[in-house]
Amino acid sequence: MSLVVVGSMAFDAIETPFGKSDKIIGGAGTYIAWSASNFTKPIKQISVVGGDFPQEELNALSARGVDLEAVQIKKDEKTFFWSGRYHMDMNTRDTLETQLNVLESFTPVVPDSYQDCEFLMLGNLVPAVQKSVILQMKKRPKLIVMDTMNFWMEIALADLKDVLTMVDVLLVNDSEARELSHEFSLVKAANKILTMGPKYLIIKKGEHGALLFHENQVFFAPALPLEDVFDPTGAGDTFAGGFIGHLAKTKDISFENMKTAIIMGSAMASFCVEKFGLQRLTEITRTDIDKRLDEFVELVNFDIDLV
Amino acid sequence: MSLVVVGSMAFDAIETPFGKSDKIIGGAGTYIAWSASNFTKPIKQISVVGGDFPQEELNALSARGVDLEAVQIKKDEKTFFWSGRYHMDMNTRDTLETQLNVLESFTPVVPDSYQDCEFLMLGNLVPAVQKSVILQMKKRPKLIVMDTMNFWMEIALADLKDVLTMVDVLLVNDSEARELSHEFSLVKAANKILTMGPKYLIIKKGEHGALLFHENQVFFAPALPLEDVFDPTGAGDTFAGGFIGHLAKTKDISFENMKTAIIMGSAMASFCVEKFGLQRLTEITRTDIDKRLDEFVELVNFDIDLV
Numbered sequence: 001m002s003l004v005v006v007g008s009m010a011f012d013a014i015e016t017p018f019g020k021s022d023k024i025i026g027g028a029g030t031y032i033a034w035s036a037s038n039f040t041k042p043i044k045q046i047s048v049v050g051g052d053f054p055q056e057e058l059n060a061l062s063a064r065g066v067d068l069e070a071v072q073i074k075k076d077e078k079t080f081f082w083s084g085r086y087h088m089d090m091n092t093r094d095t096l097e098t099q100l101n102v103l104e105s106f107t108p109v110v111p112d113s114y115q116d117c118e119f120l121m122l123g124n125l126v127p128a129v130q131k132s133v134i135l136q137m138k139k140r141p142k143l144i145v146m147d148t149m150n151f152w153m154e155i156a157l158a159d160l161k162d163v164l165t166m167v168d169v170l171l172v173n174d175s176e177a178r179e180l181s182h183e184f185s186l187v188k189a190a191n192k193i194l195t196m197g198p199k200y201l202i203i204k205k206g207e208h209g210a211l212l213f214h215e216n217q218v219f220f221a222p223a224l225p226l227e228d229v230f231d232p233t234g235a236g237d238t239f240a241g242g243f244i245g246h247l248a249k250t251k252d253i254s255f256e257n258m259k260t261a262i263i264m265g266s267a268m269a270s271f272c273v274e275k276f277g278l279q280r281l282t283e284i285t286r287t288d289i290d291k292r293l294d295e296f297v298e299l300v301n302f303d304i305d306l307v
Numbered sequence: 308m309s310l311v312v313v314g315s316m317a318f319d320a321i322e323t324p325f326g327k328s329d330k331i332i333g334g335a336g337t338y339i340a341w342s343a344s345n346f347t348k349p350i351k352q353i354s355v356v357g358g359d360f361p362q363e364e365l366n367a368l369s370a371r372g373v374d375l376e377a378v379q380i381k382k383d384e385k386t387f388f389w390s391g392r393y394h395m396d397m398n399t400r401d402t403l404e405t406q407l408n409v410l411e412s413f414t415p416v417v418p419d420s421y422q423d424c425e426f427l428m429l430g431n432l433v434p435a436v437q438k439s440v441i442l443q444m445k446k447r448p449k450l451i452v453m454d455t456m457n458f459w460m461e462i463a464l465a466d467l468k469d470v471l472t473m474v475d476v477l478l479v480n481d482s483e484a485r486e487l488s489h490e491f492s493l494v495k496a497a498n499k500i501l502t503m504g505p506k507y508l509i510i511k512k513g514e515h516g517a518l519l520f521h522e523n524q525v526f527f528a529p530a531l532p533l534e535d536v537f538d539p540t541g542a543g544d545t546f547a548g549g550f551i552g553h554l555a556k557t558k559d560i561s562f563e564n565m566k567t568a569i570i571m572g573s574a575m576a577s578f579c580v581e582k583f584g585l586q587r588l589t590e591i592t593r594t595d596i597d598k599r600l601d602e603f604v605e606l607v608n609f610d611i612d613l614v
Binding site: 187205208219220222226227229260262293299302 | 566609
């Protein structure tokens with residue numbers, strides 16, 4: 001039984017108020033795999049890259065227990081490229097350039113060896129591509145988690161709504177939750193989105209933490225207050241990787257365990273933003289993660305018995 | 308031993324995207340007293356009103372254990388008036404009109420019967436007025452908590468910095484923390500402000516909760532996700548009232564108990580925003596407060612043993 005991750009593997013060029021990166025490795029699928037591989041192995045990756053994607057990056061993922069059988073390498077084409085510039089608040093950004101390249105004609109193929117999929121993480125991609133992966137699964141996974149973005153709400157809403165009926169958990173940020181629901185109040189937005197298919201909704205609020213909604217229950221996980229947020233790129237994907245990684249490790253999809261999984265995701269995201277790109281995720285150890293989890297406990301722990 | 312509260316008592320006229328109020332009772336001191344009186348009695352109030360301030364409002368406060376000996380009533384003058392309009396996000400607002408009236412020449416006088424002050428809450432006011440109250444205290448209170456606002460940073464910064472050296476806890480919102488420290492990162496802002504005098508700093512982030520900083524420690528209290536935020540007026544003062552009220556009740560000013568006090572403040576603020584003005588604060592019972600505290604525990608409680 002395994003975790004299958006679908007998502008882009010890409011080159012990014014990033015500008016923040018604090019610095020500028022060269023063309024570095026990025027992509028939702030890459031961040032998810034790096035993050036989730038701290039919790040569970042193997043991770044069965046579905047993606048596509050061009051001939052320009054460095055072999056050593058693929059090797060590094062293999063070494064972490066990421067199975068690349070369904071990562072298509074299109075030798076004569078170029079890898080997906082995105083460049084963006086963050087505003088001072090680090091919560092908003094402008095896209096400077098997008099070159100779809102290999103993503104333009106991406107047709108994922110789920111190999112037989114991936115059919116033992118128990119946990120399926122659909123990283124942000126064209127909704128039709130996400131759907132195609134679900135449809136190729138001969139046995140419905142125990143849990144399907146889906147990320148998406150405002151862009152698909154604007155150009156492929158019908159497809160997006162179709163996929164929503166097939167998944168268990170939806171991950172969006174606050175502005176996307178508002179856009180999808182046409183509600184400003186996040187509680188009202190959540191109530192509406194929970195009628196569209198997903199039984200669980202996670203609303204990510206960047207530096208303001210994340211909310212988990214399920215039926216009439218709500219859980220809040222803070223973001224760790226950091227001296228410097230150096231580069232938020234991939235933080236949402238890293239969060240998703242920690243979330244699904246913990247669930248796949250524990251094989252427990254109760255609401256209680258999802259709370260813990262969200263804290264894992266928040267801890268992983270707090271590392272991601274400390275350096276450019278994937279850098280920090282490649283450095284941290286299990287000891288670093290445990291130490292950060294302790295900081296989360298300290299951050300929110302209070303005693304109400306004094307009342 | 309008692310809690311002394313200094314703050315404006317006022318008329319407000321409020322517009323939000325969801326409605327518009329008549330001229331209703333407001334003022335930082337009023338909100339603080341209503342909120343804190345759920346926790347401790349007596350509250351010794353210092354303020355000033357005009358002859359137009361309704362006697363029944365004063366009676367209502369008295370009935371809740373608020374001592375009005377140092378509330379000056381200037382029969383021939385008018386009460387402070389503020390009107391404002393909130394934006395859709397309910398976190399930002401435009402001031403439409405301010406009539407200082409009695410506040411223009413407010414000179415607080417601390418009576419002998421207030422000299423047993425153990426907890427002093429300085430609501431948002433001219434820094435020089437806040438200072439004058441501190442200086443009139445013959446014995447330094449056990450804890451001095453101060454609220455302020457960006458306006459004083461712009462027109463009375465030297466006075467404000469002077470008062471900062473005399474207090475234990477400062478309450479500001481996120482944009483005020485940034486303005487006072489010239490730092491964008493709230494962690495850096497906090498570190499700088501903690502060198503200006505206060506040993507504890509609370510940064511209020513509205514719907515995004517509140518942070519408590521002390522030495523190298525940090526605690527985060529969420530705001531309760533609400534279906535509707537009807538009117539945020541007075542939420543910060545209500546928060547302050549719950550915070551100081553709990554501390555005055557328990558007489559414990561440890562960091563641990565301040566965490567609990569911030570949860571109390573957050574719970575009180577979550578009621579305040581549910582209706583226009585003071586309305587909701589006049590309705591709630593101790594049972595309502597206890598129920599809401601349970602919701603806060605539910606909201607942030609997670610189990611890390613599963614890791």
